[in-house]
Amino acid sequence: MKNKVNYILLFALSILFVSCAYDNYDAPKSTLHGSIMYKGDTINVERSNGDINNATVYFELWEPGWQKQAAIRVMVNQDGTFNTLLFNANYKLVIPKGQGPFMSLTNAETNSDTIPVRITGNKTMNIEVLPFYMIRNPLFSASGRTVSASCQLEQIIKDANARNIERVTLYISKTSFADGQTNIVKQDLSGSAITDLANVNLNVNVPTFASLNLPDQNYVFARIGLKIQNTDDMIFTSARKIKL
């Protein structure tokens, strides 16, 4: 009798172990990484808070051939890079209309904004886009607790799709995440106040950390952001660490 129980147990266990390998996929192993670029320059955007459903800037990967269609969203980091794990397959990459401070370029192969992506292993791929504006030659300096920044704005899209500048903002933050949500102080310059795109200057007085109830530090990070009318996402410079 005891033997019988043992056999049954052994049989059950073996089923348990064997069948586990049977119906599972391997985890995706191939990485796709790269940057959002315009003619060799990376496009810096706003930080996403980690939740892909609420990512600030993202693009979509569609894999045709399945009965149900749903996109894999890939988040773009604030420095314009992206990184994702995928199964090997042929994907179609689309930047949804209205995403990011840029427009999609027409892909030569598909003759549309769809970019074919073949994943057969790790892959590095930059996505070329057409930004509305670029922020050129940002310069940051500090004297006392005043941070000064200057930059030039270059309008890239000038045809019927051109959009006006809503404002330029200098963001100061404790960490390298410097944007509308994380700044400790900011200075706006509205688009109508900009007379010379090649000469944009912003100054901001950084309050003492004690007055903000924050632990003291002798540096801040600064970034310039450009808000375009009728566009959700801003274009930024990279964050610069500034000693106070």
Add this chain to the structure above:
Amino acid sequence: MKKYFILLSIIVFSLTWGCKDDDFLNKNPNTILLNDQVWSDPSLVTSVLADLYGRYVDQQTITNWPEFTNFDEAFPSESGQFWRVQTNPQYDYGWWGDWDYGYIRELNLFIQKCKAADKLSESDRTRFLAEARFLRAANYFEKVKRMGGVPLITEPMEYDFSGDPTYLQHARAKESEVYDFVINELDTLKTMLPDNASIKSRATKGLALAMQARAALYAGSIAKYGTKTPSVSLSGGEVGIPAEKAQGYYQKALTAAQELISSGKYSLYLKKPDDLQDNFASLFTDKGSNPEVIFAQDFKLKSGVIEGWTVSNQPRSSAEEQQGGRVNPSLNLVQSFELLDNTYAQLPDISTGDTVYFNNPSDAFANRDARLGGTIIIPGSKFKGKTVDIWAGYMLKNGSIISGDHFGANAILPGKSTDEQVVGFDGPIDGLEYSAQTGFYVRKFLDPTVGSGQLGTQSDVWWVRYRYGEVLLNAAEAAFELGDKTTAAGYLNQVRSRAGLTKPLTESDITFDRIVHERKVELAFEGHEMFDMKRWRLAHVIWDGTNMTHVTTNLGKADEVSTMIFGLWPYKIYNPGSPNNGKYVFKQVRPSRVTSPHTWRLGNYYSKIGDDVRTNNPKIVKNPNQ
């Protein structure tokens, strides 16, 4: 062997005889009612209709309190809801979506069957039919508000099992077509529905006109203000209405509102002219021949159909359960209420150096629009006959604070030997749920009846969906947009004089900012704010994701940023010997749980249509900017 033979014979005979009786398998079910049973009895049809009324869609409503805390009207004072002001500053694209075509199908089936129901009397049938068509129009209005143009299905669809379902796939109608459908249906229905202002929980002629005014106003403002956001549109017109249609919609809105106004069947609630604050609060709780309410979701005690708004939001100090105080109105809203002479004024705040001492904390809110006290429980005011106990602690001579971390906490004040209460039984205590973390509690819809705060009893105060006050504001807005400021001022003044504002507005006072302001203070906590900001294309302007350190000082301006919620805390002065000892000062705070500014993206204007919907029906186009 014989045994088997008998057994076999029993089986054979039971097979041949058992089914012989036709009635045996032909019994009427006793758990469901059949179509011809239902459609011959008006009371059974009413039951079916009651279910359809019960599925009317609301976003912010008294049975779903957290939704009121998504924007800048209120702070969610419950630990599980703090995320609404924290980690999720952006709104999900799918939020506020509604793709419930099951409901539409059941309404269509009801309409189809009702038309064929020859056993009902003609008057019954007309009314049932009109009510179902009204509910369908209301639901399409709700859908177009959220999704833009949706497929307009007006007949129940059947699958023919041919293996090819493409004939069931319908493309989205234009946004304007859905609005036109709603407006045209209501034109027909207003002649079919009973013209009886005492009916509040079912459709009436007054309701058809009120909804028509609102829908036309929405369509008009989308046409007019949609030009501010050209990227919020689709080339097929599924989203966005051409600007040249604005005029026609505004005219329709004004005509519908004026037809209701001139009928004289409704009027502003004014049963307590001596106490206008209490009067305004009673407007929402008084169910006995209320002249203002046009349509409400009704509740009934001891019937199972009850609501817990009072349980959720009663002041903690006088609560009938160990909870309450969840919806905390923001300073952003409170400071918007004007002084009685039509001027805007910020509230006192010692952090700006504006030190004013008050004997009673409610004095700080004196001489304001009566709707303030009618909508919000301010420090020092009363609910259910008890004064709320809202004060954040003692402020000493040198400005330091002595307070506690639980309701009515005790501590020893300097120079004393015994401990005493150093914080109100309603808070505010930062981060403590159910305490008035902004310094305020909500009063609108709060039931003053004893027992309404008990979980076992709860409340039967109704949820007012349409009321005469809003119709007046709709008429005013439509008149303003049509350039008739005198008429607009006339309608606004009716609403404002009921709120105790003494100085009538004149033609020159009427601006877009005025219209926006009036809706904000009159219709707070009635579920209008988001949809108003959407149709004016202001949502991405006022919830633009910028960090705020101080509430706006620019009151009454429609496009002022309001991404974060602020509070105003009263402190008691402890300075023995000083004439100010025991008086109150106020300090503006941003509750520490408010960490992220709200961000409304252009893709939030129209909710995301699910990937599953678009897989099943490839004709459905995506909403813009998502």
